[in-house]
């Protein structure tokens with residue numbers, strides 16, 4: 001399945017697949033600092049064999065919201081740099097949605113799987129100023145091996161340069177249009193943002209990469225190797241999860257199994273993912 005339709009209040013929403021990507025040695029990427037025994041237990045609960053988990057197949061799913069007045073896209077997928085991703089525009093076209101019909105694109109952060117294909121000529125393109133400034137400066141990425149860091153910068157710098165004359169930079173929490181608000185969700189990257197989609201008392205939180213795997217809901221203190229500021233990444237996860245639990249909001253997670261949509265259940269002071277399949 002490449003798309004999934006649902007409603008938040010009066011808004012028509014569409015989970016739309018950009019593709020998938022296989023990450024090798026997933027423990028080193030997702031849970032590098034997790035205590036071995038606890039991690040083994042968590043993996044087993046998710047039917048993963050801790051001794052033989054060599055590949056994590058991650059779906060990439062973007063969210064489109066039609067508010068009735070605006071067509072808003074959250075993240076743009078990987079564009080051309082991965083073999084099994086970059087299908088967002090093609091999949092939108094299959095549904096009769098042309099790129100020039102999108103009038104607002106919200107970029108959660110500048111990693112290339114999110115900003116790879118900003119092919120929307122009529123859209124406002126919105127990103128947090130902190131994110132733009134970080135990647136356009138001399139980013140410090142102390143957790144990443146140097147080849148990984150170089151590869152990221154090699155991809156990100158030209159993608160951002162191509163947006164320089166049209167990017168709209170915002171600070172912190174901003175209402176962009178009625179029902180669509182950005183939430184500063186720093187940590188995965190220094191200017192990462194989440195998005196609140198709200199209509200008729202129902203809310204969905206688009207979490208970008210604040211939560212990469214359902215196990216991060218059970219152990220929000222386990223940071224990924226790609227979380228630039230671990231302490232803030234943990235605080236952001238806890239904030240988003242607590243907010244979703246207290247408001248019974250839907251969560252939308254880009255890297256989860258398609259469609260990446262679900263609710264959470266509180267369990268002690270952590271949370272459990274309840275996907276909508």
Ligand SMILES: [Zn+2]
Nearest residue numbers: 111113114209
């Ligand atoms: Zn990502």
